[in-house]
């Protein structure tokens with residue numbers, strides 16, 4: 001199989017692991033498509049990150065209802081990305097790394113990008129919040145562009161959908177608005 005054909009082959013847990021095994025500092029992290037036997041661990045991880053339910057675009061989404069890629073260091077779950085493929089668009093629903101700045105987030109994003117391309121998607125999009133400076137930097141440095149700002153959308157989600165959303169976020173910035181970013185995916 002030539003390189004281009006290899007790029008297009010369907011992703012399985014094994015191929016994700018082979019392609020995206022990342023050496024985060026000195027620890028080897030393996031990325032796999034989350035399987036049923038991972039569910040309880042992934043559920044606990046998402047709960048710890050207040051990410052079992054995501055409120056965005058005026059809707060509440062249960063993340064466990066959707067596929068995910070999980071990053072493992074041995075038996076320890078060190079990161080999760082959940083996503084939704086819908087026609088030619090893929091939403092990156094959640095992205096969390098247990099340890100920051102060790103490459104886990106980049107590897108998970110690369111895995112979801114690969115899966116989305118493989119599913120025929122031409123657009124990968126994500127919603128973040130006005131306080132999340134780290135995510136804004138992270139996504140823009142990896143090819144995403146800002147497409148939309150929804151002033152007051154987080155305030156409305158807090159009032160109507162998810163009361164546990166805190167009033168202030170990172171750096172004590174009042175948590176109020178949604179920011180939407182997208183990356184165009186070129187089909188190979």
Ligand SMILES: CC(C)(COP(=O)(O)OP(=O)(O)OC[C@H]1O[C@@H](n2cnc3c(N)ncnc32)[C@H](O)[C@@H]1OP(=O)(O)O)[C@@H](O)C(=O)NCCC(=O)NCCS
Nearest residue numbers: 025095096097100101102103104105106127128135138141
């Ligand atoms: C956003 C998030 C997922 C990024 O994950 P991460 O694992 O920290 O991301 P990475 O480590 O791949 O990259 C972050 C930075 O660390 C740097 N880095 C990666 N490995 C490194 C290493 N071994 N040594 C030094 N720096 C390193 C990367 O270059 C990157 O910097 P850059 O953005 O300037 O290029 C993470 O911050 C997180 O979990 N945030 C909380 C949840 C959240 O806000 N998610 C997004 C919601 S939309």
